[in-house]
Amino acid sequence: QKVTVAVLDHLEHLALVDFRDSEGVERLQKAIQFADQLHEVNTDGVEPMDSVLEDRCLYLREDDVTEGNCTKELLKNAREKVEEYFVAPPGNIPLPKVEE
Amino acid sequence: ASKRNLLFQVSAALKEGRVTPTELCQRCLSLIKSTKFLNAYINVAEETALKQAEESEQRYRRGQPLGVLDGIPVAVKDNFNTAGIETTCASNMLKGYISPYNATVVQKLLDQGAVLLGKTNLDEFAMGSGSTDGAFGPVRNPWSYSRQYKEKSVPKSPSEARECTWVIAGGSSGGSAAAVSSFTCFAALGSDTGGSTRNPAAHCGVVGLKPTYGLISRHGLIPLVNSMDVPGILTRCVDDAAVVLGSLAGHDPKDSTTVQDNFKPFELPNVIDVSKLSIGIPKEYHAPGLSSEILSLWSKAADLFKNAGAKVIEVSLPHTPYSIVCYHVLCTAEVASNMARFDGLEYGHRSAVNKSTESMYAATRREGFNDVVRGRILSGNYFLLKQNYEHYFIKAQKVRRLIASDFVKVFSSGVDVLLTPTTLREAVPYMEFIQEDNRTRSAQDDILTQAANMAGLPAINVPAALSERGLPVGLQFIGRAFQEKQLLTVAKWFEKQVKFPVIQLEEMKRHDQGVFQHQQSASFS
Numbered sequence: 282q283k284v285t286v287a288v289l290d291h292l293e294h295l296a297l298v299d300f301r302d303s304e305g306v307e308r309l310q311k312a313i314q315f316a317d318q319l320h321e322v323n324t325d326g327v328e329p330m331d332s333v334l335e336d337r338c339l340y341l342r343e344d345d346v347t348e349g350n351c352t353k354e355l356l357k358n359a360r361e362k363v364e365e366y367f368v369a370p371p372g373n374i375p376l377p378k379v380e381e
Numbered sequence: 382a383s384k385r386n387l388l389f390q391v392s393a394a395l396k397e398g399r400v401t402p403t404e405l406c407q408r409c410l411s412l413i414k415s416t417k418f419l420n421a422y423i424n425v426a427e428e429t430a431l432k433q434a435e436e437s438e439q440r441y442r443r444g445q446p447l448g449v450l451d452g453i454p455v456a457v458k459d460n461f462n463t464a465g466i467e468t469t470c471a472s473n474m475l476k477g478y479i480s481p482y483n484a485t486v487v488q489k490l491l492d493q494g495a496v497l498l499g500k501t502n503l504d505e506f507a508m509g510s511g512s513t514d515g516a517f518g519p520v521r522n523p524w525s526y527s528r529q530y531k532e533k534s535v536p537k538s539p540s541e542a543r544e545c546t547w548v549i550a551g552g553s554s555g556g557s558a559a560a561v562s563s564f565t566c567f568a569a570l571g572s573d574t575g576g577s578t579r580n581p582a583a584h585c586g587v588v589g590l591k592p593t594y595g596l597i598s599r600h601g602l603i604p605l606v607n608s609m610d611v612p613g614i615l616t617r618c619v620d621d622a623a624v625v626l627g628s629l630a631g632h633d634p635k636d637s638t639t640v641q642d643n644f645k646p647f648e649l650p651n652v653i654d655v656s657k658l659s660i661g662i663p664k665e666y667h668a669p670g671l672s673s674e675i676l677s678l679w680s681k682a683a684d685l686f687k688n689a690g691a692k693v694i695e696v697s698l699p700h701t702p703y704s705i706v707c708y709h710v711l712c713t714a715e716v717a718s719n720m721a722r723f724d725g726l727e728y729g730h731r732s733a734v735n736k737s738t739e740s741m742y743a744a745t746r747r748e749g750f751n752d753v754v755r756g757r758i759l760s761g762n763y764f765l766l767k768q769n770y771e772h773y774f775i776k777a778q779k780v781r782r783l784i785a786s787d788f789v790k791v792f793s794s795g796v797d798v799l800l801t802p803t804t805l806r807e808a809v810p811y812m813e814f815i816q817e818d819n820r821t822r823s824a825q826d827d828i829l830t831q832a833a834n835m836a837g838l839p840a841i842n843v844p845a846a847l848s849e850r851g852l853p854v855g856l857q858f859i860g861r862a863f864q865e866k867q868l869l870t871v872a873k874w875f876e877k878q879v880k881f882p883v884i885q886l887e888e889m890k891r892h893d894q895g896v897f898q899h900q901q902s903a904s905f906s
Contacts (some may be wrong), residue, residue: 288766296717296753296762297724297742308747312713314761319776320707322783324635327777330606332638333785333837333862335593340637354481358728373690376891 284309290378297376386620388567392449397823402441402452406434406496409454413498413565419521420493421550421559423459425499426466433619434526438493449624451494456560456569459500460507461612462601463487469886470603471515473504474749475729485633486570486602486612487710493628498566504819505751506720507572507605510553510580510826511814520555522548522585522808522852523563528885529851548808548852551581554613558585559853561615562884568625571613574605575708575823576645576803576830579842579857584808585842586853586884588872589620590614591830593862594837595640597626598633606715607638609708619843619873623649626682626865640863647866653874656690660871661796665701668828672806674848681800682845682856685766685878686800696796698787700865703780704832705824710764710777716754717761723749785836792861798871802829803857808847833859841872855880 289306293299300306352365363366394400413425436545437452457463460470462480483491491497498506513519524530525547534546540545550559554571558581562567571578573591582589590613604610612629618624627646632750633639667676679836687693695806725731732744746755764773790801806827814822833840839862842855858875860868 283542284763285786291766292762293743295766296758298746298750298758299743301747301752301755305752305759306774308752308756308820309759309763312709312756313763314711315820315824316706316760316764316773316777319703319710319780322700322703323774324779324782324783327779327782329775330417330782330785331778334638334640337595337640340632340634340638340639340641342634344895347677351481354725357481358478359726360731361726368709369726369738370735372738372742374739375738376737376743 284313294376386624387618388449388453388621388624389893391453391567391602392446392623395452396446398441399882401435402434402496403431405428405452406454406498409498409565412563416523416563416565419559419563420518421501421504421520421521421556421563421565422456422499423466423469423471423556425515426497429465429498430498430773433491437494437496447492447494448628450490450628453495453568454498455490455495455847456498456501456566457487458503458554458557458569458571460503460572460603461487461570461648462603463497466500468500468603469516470506471503472749472802473516473730473756475517476642476722478729481854482601483743484631485598485635487601489629496774501554501560501569503556504553504601504753504807506754507553507574508579508716508753508757508823509552509819510823511549512581513549513811513814514751514819516751519811520550520559521811522550523559523769523886524586524808524852524884526886527851529847529882531851533849533851544623546810548810549814551808552802553577553582555581555617557615558582558587558589561585561587561617563886567616568621569615571615572602572605572610573613573834574610575712577833578615579803579830579840580826581805582615582842583844583855584853586881587778588616588622588844588854588876589842590626590869591833591840592626592630592865593839595638596630596644596863596865598636598639600633600635604719606712607719608711609837619841619869619876620649620797623647623869642863649866649870649873651698655874656870657684658684658797658871659692659694659795661694661696661799663696663698663701663791663799663801665698666801666829667806669821670805670825671802675802675804675806675854676856678845679800679856682800682875685875692798693769696791696799698782698791698832700784700787701832702836704784705828707777707780707784707835708827708831709775709824712779713757714764714774715761716757717765720750720758721756725749756820766810781835784832788832788836788838798868799859801857803821803842803855804829806867807850807852807854829857838862839868841868843872843876845879847882
């Protein structure tokens with residue numbers, strides 16, 4: 282059951298990573314085939330497990346501001362910035378569709 | 382004779398002034414330079430390390446060292462944030478990224494006075510089992526250059542032999558394992574998601590500890606799989622792993638997945654009685670492809686425990702064969718999410734493409750990630766598609782529960798510790814390793830280590846013996862959650878029995894004997 286071009290296109294848009302060539306697509310096909318082995322296991326009545334610490338309470342700290350004011354530090358690693366803003370190219374322009 | 386750990390011995394030498402932190406640091410830096418061909422380090426922080434060593438020296442002069450780790454040279458895998466030092470994850474995506482903060486575990490080491498020598502090499506974003514798929518090239522296993530390995534290899538022309546037959550260090554924490562194995566540091570941090578600390582530990586003949594999930598903070602460890610990642614500890618002996626664990630474990634308010642239980646650092650006993658223990662041998666770990674050498678070693682190890690009076694029984698973890706497939710789905714799914722943060726806007730590589738946000742993101746990620754990372758992101762996104770979510774992702778989470786329950790059943794039946802091989806075979810030559818792709822290799826190599834990550838259990842590789850080819854082979858112990866003391870006690874007992882040989886690195890003969898000779902001879906009883 283091959284992955285359709287529509288799905289490949291959808292994945293490239295979601296992931297913002299391209300398959301680059303047929304090898305990339307092949308790789309996905311093999312990954313799916315590999316994952317299909319999961320269905321050999323009977324999981325009737327089994328609950329999904331998110332975390333091995335599911336029986337414990339997650340630690341939540343007090344909602345107090347204890348750190349921050351590190352704008353300069355954080356901006357240091359950005360390539361494009363203006364004053365205290367990260368600069369992004371225009372949005373709302375969709376990527377072109379994938380060709381066959 | 383009672384065997385005290387290496388770190389305690391060095392610490393004593395520092396206290397008594399037989400060696401100074403600066404001397405120790407300089408020797409390590411010099412050794413790093415002369416073993417550059419191993420490619421274990423991506424960045425060496427020479428200036429800051431010497432500064433830290435100087436500060437440590439002042440504390441020793443005042444008679445106020447911070448603890449056992451004060452002045453001890455350590456190395457950190459390059460997926461941990463280190464303030465002021467480039468953190469790359471061996472990826473073009475983070476080349477030039479200077480961390481604005483220290484990972485909690487790094488901060489803890491520094492607070493104890495440890496001297497941070499540098500960042501070690503790995504597979505890109507910790508994805509791999511060979512430390513061969515990073516942007517800065519592969520790591521070479523120091524044992525490739527050992528007399529033990531050379532003696533066993535078929536003689537060719539010396540230069541050809543060296544180039545063609547060097548073996549992999551294992552991964553993804555290969556740099557850290559190689560750094561510890563080649564004496565350039567006394568301890569190193571790795572990370573472990575599917576075996577990434579234990580696998581290279583086995584191949585490089587060092588101790589590799591994967592702690593219980595939730596024991597050590599992941600804050601500052603660039604995440605791969607949030608529900609399985611743990612910082613790993615690599616040292617030359619089990620006692621040292623206990624020391625490092627003692628300085629790192631405990632609740633971190635900055636990582637809400639760390640448990641709030643009170644953690645008490647411990648020292649391992651010198652006299653160990655294993656006769657009251659029950660050791661489980663899971664039969665599914667006799668996996669296809671397991672070398673006959675390792676099988677035999679495993680069996681001999683079981684006998685060692687039996688002869689010491691321990692109860693050694695065969696147990697079953699029936700879902701073991703599915704842990705790799707389960708990992709494949711869960712890992713790629715979490716990776717798809719975790720890698721979404723790399724878009725070029727706030728840090729890391731940014732493409733020159735500027736037409737639109739999406740095209741800039743896409744180009745940045747195409748330019749910044751290697752094929753392995755991109756492949757996992759795409760697979761992960763596939764499994765997370767609405768039409769696939771239940772069928773793959775939820776299914777894998779259910780299988781995960783079954784794998785974790787297998788362990789619970791075995792441990793509640795009275796078994797204290799499990800004994801298994803760590804890898805299917807010893808390290809293979811690089812030229813052979815790269816014949817298969819990353820996913821195939823990872824699927825093969827993680828088979829014996831991955832399930833412990835699924836279940837969040839502590840596990841440790843202890844070097845056991847040299848193979849026919851003169852390369853290290855290790856065995857793995859898996860313990861109950863948060864029972865690191867028991868796990869490490871058993872591991873230490875085993876380590877004492879097997880007396881794993883010290884690596885004879887020919888390059889090193891030219892170096893200062895002094896402290897290093899002392900360390901080498903202190904490594905065996």
